[in-house]
């Protein structure tokens with residue numbers, strides 16, 4: 001695909017737009033509203049938004065063990081329903097995100113990954129990007145979201161597709177000029193800043209290994225989402241694509257980043 005230096009990718013973490021720890025779906029309207037306003041203010045020429053699923057996806061994906069081995073036909077049918085339920089729930093979140101964007105006259109258009117992406121063993125195998133590119137070219141703002149996907153591995157048949165994997169895939173294909181991931185922390189720390197007040201923000205991260213050696217092997221607690229996120233972004237860094245994690249719960253940072261300004265955060269690079 002041809003390099004288009006105008007494109008920006010903005011990821012809105014599930015931790016920002018939902019109450020992520022909730023066992024049932026709850027939206028964070030305050031954050032969502034403010035961030036949509038910031039997006040509208042910055043008016044980037046070509047923007048792709050990817051948002052996480054947060055509490056609209058994880059409770060269902062977990063309950064039905066989407067992505068785990070299928071044990072017989074009955075289990076398949078149970079998972080099939082769970083897949084649909086997960087998709088329905090993340091679509092609901094996506095509708096809310098797009099509604100907020102529209103309120104501020106951002107021409108958002110949904111592209112649900114489960115309808116144009118296939119995975120193999122939980123990694124994106126193929127995606128029909130020509131429609132997304134056409135929308136971008138014409139000035140729409142495509143909005144993708146953490147979703148489920150059909151998986152070509154017969155043992156699992158279905159996968160959970162994280163917003164972070166989507167960002168990494170799209171970045172490789174679209175070669176955007178900036179990749180911004182908004183989370184609810186300032187960036188990557190040497191330890192989880194939510195459980196360790198002594199944790200220090202790392203302005204640059206070049207490898208997972210580097211991060212671990214800062215505190216001695218295996219003692220660094222980069223749990224759950226942040227590890228997965230970092231792994232995706234390091235894969236990108238390896239092929240020369242730099243990305244950054246910023247704190248989207250801090251008013252103004254998303255807008256500044258979209259305006260091309262340097263903001264506090266962590267840069268993931270080679």
Ligand code: ADP
Nearest residue numbers: 013014015183188189191192194222223225226
């Ligand atoms: P999002 O939903 O915003 O995409 P995640 O919830 O998956 O992001 O990951 C962000 C969370 O990761 C933070 O809220 C933080 O508590 C946790 N975390 C764990 N370890 C770290 C770390 N070393 N640095 C930063 N955040 C970390």
